[in-house]
């Protein structure tokens with residue numbers, strides 16, 4: 001686990017006068033799992049979305065697997081296929097079967113023949129424990145199952161890196177574990193993952209590194225046992241006190 005696969009330097013993003021990212025530097029090695037935590041509005045999602053240029057940085061450089069996505073000459077559609085993304089809201093096509101949700105981008109973007117795309121789709125559905133659901137429509141599945149379909153869809157593009165933007169935040173609590181289980185398995189299989197999450201237990205158990213973001217900066221980063229277990233910065237401590245003991249703090 002030595003080769004850098006994501007290299008972000010001097011990343012800035014502003015929406016009009018609002019400066020959301022104020023100079024982020026981040027290198028992620030192949031196979032590394034990095035969790036990003038921080039208060040609402042600190043820029044976590046924006047940072048993630050800049051990694052595959054769903055948001056265009058105002059300044060700075062993003063390189064994934066040796067390809068500079070911020071280069072104006074970059075074939076961005078092609079480059080994006082290296083980066084799988086899973087959103088809070090699943091983003092499945094409601095009018096397409098699970099199988100078609102998994103094959104459409106493979107066929108349109110990668111140009112894979114139908115039979116090959118279906119084979120890859122079925123392999124990835126099996127990987128997320130939904131081998132039986134290929135013919136279902138998304139609306140017939142639970143939120144947790146839909147999110148696992150979304151993960152299988154991203155994997156079907158053979159990404160080098162997977163980005164997760166609060167993948168369990170929209171789920172009923174009893175469905176969260178299944179999705180985190182699939183993510184844990186992916187991490188064990190060696191996938192490079194960048195995960196914006198409020199699941200501190202997951203971060204503690206799975207992340208190689210945790211970043212705490214606040215106000216558009218990475219305030220603190222290190223192994224989970226340091227950043228979550230024994231944070232050095234006061235801002236990290238007060239955030240964790242709020243999220244780890246929300247009931248007590250709401251009453252305070």
Ligand SMILES: Nc1ncnc2c1ncn2[C@@H]1O[C@H](COP(=O)(O)OP(=O)(O)OP(=O)(O)O)[C@@H](O)[C@H]1O
Nearest residue numbers: 015018020038039040041042043044045046047196
């Ligand atoms: N497309 C946009 N246009 C204008 N402002 C935006 C846009 N996207 C994000 N913002 C603003 O940027 C700031 C950071 O948003 P972002 O979603 O990155 O934060 P976050 O840390 O992921 O928060 P949360 O945990 O609530 O999702 C917020 O103030 C948000 O309102």
